[in-house]
Amino acid sequence: MIQMICIGWVLGIATMGKTFPLLQLWLVPGIALFILTLLLKLTVLKHVQRLYFKFLQLCIAFCLGLTLGYHYAELQLNERLQFREQQTEAVEVIGYVKNINELGDQSIQQKIQILNRHTEVVQWQAFLKNEMDSGSKSVLELGQYYRMHGQILPAHSYATEGAFDQEQWYIQQNIMSGFKVSAIEKLSQQQVTALGYGRHLRQQGSVSNQIQLWVEQQRLALRNFINQQPVQHKGLMLALLTGDKSLLDPETEQLFQRFGMSHLLAISGPHVLIFAVLLCWSLHQLIRRYRPQLYLKWPKQYLLIWPFCASVALYCAFVGFEIPALRTLLSCVLISLFILFKQKVRPLNILLFSASMLLIFDPFSILSAAFWLSYGACFVLLRIYQTVQQQSGMDELKSRMQRVKLQLKLLIESQWKIFLALFPLMMLFFKQIAWITPLSNLFAIPWIGLVIVPLDLLAALCYFIAEPLGSLVLQLNDLCLAALLWLLQLLDWLFAPTLQPIAMNFAVWLSLCLGLIILFLPRNVLPKAWAVLCFIPLVTLDASKNQFELNVLDVGQGQAIFIRDQDQTLMIDMGGNYDEAKFSIGKQIILPFLSVKGVHQLDQLILTHLDLDHYGAYQSIKYDLAIKQVYSNEQVEIPRSSRFDYCRQGLQWHWKNHVDMTVLSPKAENLVYAKAEKNEMSCVIYLQVKNAQPYQNFLLMADAGWQTEYQILQDYPDLKVDVLVLGHHGSRHSSAYAFLKQLNPKIVIASAGFNNRYGHPSKMTLQRLQQLNIPVLSTVQQGSIQFIRQANGQMQLHYAREQRQWLKRAAAKLKS
Template structure:
């Protein structure tokens, strides 16, 4: 029963950010039902073993866990959301520095404790210039107080399905805002007390907070020590030791990403376990050689449990008690408890109980990809451990060769099993996969785990005892890292690995998850052949049954529109960042969105014109995304698999008996002027969806302005428009009053960026719309906006910012 409640608890916490009124109303009834089943079991039905009653108990326990988890998560989230910033403004704050910073090439990111913003302390992410010439890598010192002036930078995500959710990351990290620091003044304790923050001064004087501060100071000192060493791979060395990527160069990080091994650069369970296992193995060898009689008093597993747990706890303290390390610590403590009390170690129970305990202390860790990936990997490793233990009794290893063969087999088996088990989670969180990962892990994990990490730890311990010895060990480890990178670079040249985007919609993803769960369940629980049925949607899903949908994607200051009907797919523009090499709209938003939609190839792409904010995303992904036909108003270099043609007035595509698309502008004879007048020569698209209500006629204006609007009114005087995507993101030079008045759309949409420098959509344009009583939606307020036609002909509206509580904005909503 405890297991069922734990499952429900984790599932309930996993709903964080979602709103389910039914769960709120069922809270008291679930408690009452569970209590009633317990009373019945202990009294009336004590001697009765009814299958129906057991099923009722399971349902009651699961429901209780879900409602408890949902209520707890909702309460914690609402408390945190009340403290986040949502508006940009200039402020002055009093801040305390208690966490290690993260250095970048140009900026330093520093979490600061803001003391004077609210009644309680809030944490912000401060951004400072990295003044390397000053001789110091950090402007702010640990354990010090400062008065800071700067600009609040609220988190604002690209609210597009599949894209990275910055607002969720801030919530999970307990960061209430970004903060661009302009001026800093150091404060003494007396000044802080005079400013009314004396209570916080007393809190920081406690033993626990002083220990935390000491740990952070030692980590910072270790960073400085490694930075000064005459080694080539100091960044990789520090990242593998403490998870601190401040010294890691971009080329090395990208190399690990291409091999799908980025997880090795962060502190995780394997790092902790490697240290503890090696230490206990060494201790075991010493006992066996010099004091074997100790095993006559205490069995080996009981004697070594204590140093094992102490080792894990020490390493957790060494890396600043990061959440991944704490997960390992909780799991190890639970396993140790099971062993000490002579209970069978059940992997699922260990994972459930440790996850439940962790979520009590930090429910927001459920939002982290690391939470799910680490527990998935732990489950697979524990299942492998169980299998090995079962086989050990039957297979006696008589020679060292047999032992080594078994270890090699175990290594290979664990890698492909972990790869398969974590495949759905990698697709869910990252939408891409490196197929070379199992192969690269075969040599990287043993080399890192058995050589590099132990040497790193030994060097760090020597640093605290004798710095010259620590320096020597770090230099030896640098040679080991050089060998690893040399092999990776060789494989990089031979195989040229890349992260491949994978398209998989939710139905397929869920079926794959169920299939893998069946495969990894213990034998005789469910027939393994059932897994094959779960994998059928991978090849049998009929894309021709898709309903019509039109999505105006949130790509910031730009435009990207996705249209699908049955098995036909089209995009109109793909957005674009001003510098796609720094942040790629194509790779970070377009590809993940298409992956979630299960789209691996586009039939058509229409680039309305060649401004960066419309075509930049395409340039960054044209070699990765197959597109059959590309259209634009100017000649464009396309991938070898694509064909190019000009878009011009009169072109028409009849996708089905219900969807028709027409190009209204520019005229073919005006295309030679497209380079000089990019905006006015934008490809204007008109999409008609027959028998759809209340929206069936869509006009997509690109960046066209008044001149094009006037021409469209002349050429198409009877044009009917229900939905108008404003020209030029709602600029005051588009959407003329006469144009809007004649068309009188039911709703208009502005695709623009949060606090964009152009002020789009323009206040003048918004005033025109207000005078005409035309409702306005924007990707800033609603995120991605989806129109989807259902089988009954109803065209329904969906807003991406309605999907999670932290994404919601206080705006008027349109009814479908």
């Protein structure tokens, strides 16, 4: 019953940000039913062993845990959201520096405690210019107070399915806003007290806060020490030791990404566990050789538990007691307690208890991919531990060579099992995977865990005792890292691995998860053959059952529209960043979105014109996504597998008697002006969905302005429009009053970026729409906007920013 409560608790916390009315009403009845069944079990039904009663108990326990988790998550989230910044403005703040910064090529990111913004102290992410190259030190020192001037930079996500949710990350990290610093003034303690913050000053003088500050200072000193050493791979050393990527060069980071080993550069536990096991094994050998009588007083497992936990705790100190490290420490402590009290180590129980305890102290860690990935990896490792434990009786009969073979077998087995077990989670969070990961991990993880990390830790310890010795160990470790990178570069040359985007919708993903869970459960829990049934949707999913949908995607300041009906797929533009190499709209938004939709190939792509905010993403992913046919008003480079044709007036498509599409502009004879007049020569698409209500006719204006609008009214005087995607993102030079009045759409949509420099959609355009009583939706306020046709022909509207509480914006919404 406790296990079911824990499962319900974790899943209840996982609903954070979503609203479930049934769970909101279930709390009091759930508690009452749980107490009632517990009393019945202890009194009247004490000796009853009926299966249905046990099942009822488990269901009530699960529902109680689910409800408690849901309410706890909702309470914590509401408290955190009330201090979040949502508007850009220039401010003056008083800040306290408590955490070590993170260095970048152009800027320094520094978490700061803001004292004067709200009644409570909040945390912001400050961005400062990186002046380290000029020889100056970081302008913000640990343990100091500052008066800072700058601009608030609220977190604003691309609210598109599959895209990285920056607002969620800020909330998980307890960051209420970004802050671009323009001026800094250091404050003395007397000035801080005079400003009225003496209480905060006294709080920071407490023993616990002073210990945390000392740890951060030592981490900073250690980073500076490593940075001063005559070694080539100082960034990789620091990242593997503490998770700090400040000194890591982009080429090495990209190499690890291609091999699917980025988790090793974050604060991670598995390689430290290997180090802890190695340390305990070495200690065991020393005791057995020189002090075997110690085992007469204390059994081996009881004696070695303490150094094992101490080594993990030491790692936590090195990484600043971050949540991922504490998660590893908590699991180790629980396992140790089970061993000390002679209880059987059950992997599922260990993970459930540690996860439940962690979520009490930090429910927001449920939003982190590291939470799920680390617990998934721990579950597989603990299952392997069980296997080893079951074979321990045979170990005495094996020779040393046989033991080595067994250990190699377990190493290989663990890598492919972890790869398979974490495959659904990798797809859920990253939408891509590197197939060479099991092979690279086979060599990298033992080398990192058994050689590099121990040397890193030894060098760090030597730094506090004798710096020259620490420097010598770092130079030795540099050679070991060079060997690892040489091997990875050799594999890179042989296999040329890349991160492959995988298209998998929710139904297929869920069936894959269920199948893998069945495979990894202990024997005799469920028949392994049932997993085959779960894998059937992987090969039998019928794409022809997809309903019509049109998605105006949130790609910031740009436009991208995805259309699907049954097995036909089309995109009109793909958006794009001014620098796709710096941040790729194609790789970070378009490909993940298509992956969530289960689309691995587009039938058609219409590039309305060749402005970067409409086609830049295509340039970055044209070789990563199969596209059968590309249309544009200008010649564009395409892969060999694609075909090209010009987009011109009169071009039509018919999809299985459900959808008709027509190009209304430009005329074929005007295509010669496309390069000089990109906006007015944009491809304007008219789309009709048959037997759909209330939205049947869609007009997609791209970047066309008044001239094109006038020509469309002349060529198509009887045009019926229910949904109008505003031309040029709602610019004042488009959407003329006469054009809007004649078409009189039911709603209009502006595809624009948050706080964009052009002011789109413009106030003039909004005033015209207001005068005509035409409702306005925008990707800024609603995020991605989806029209989906139900079986009864009703066209429903869905907004991406309604899916999670932190994404919602205060704006008038159209009821579908």
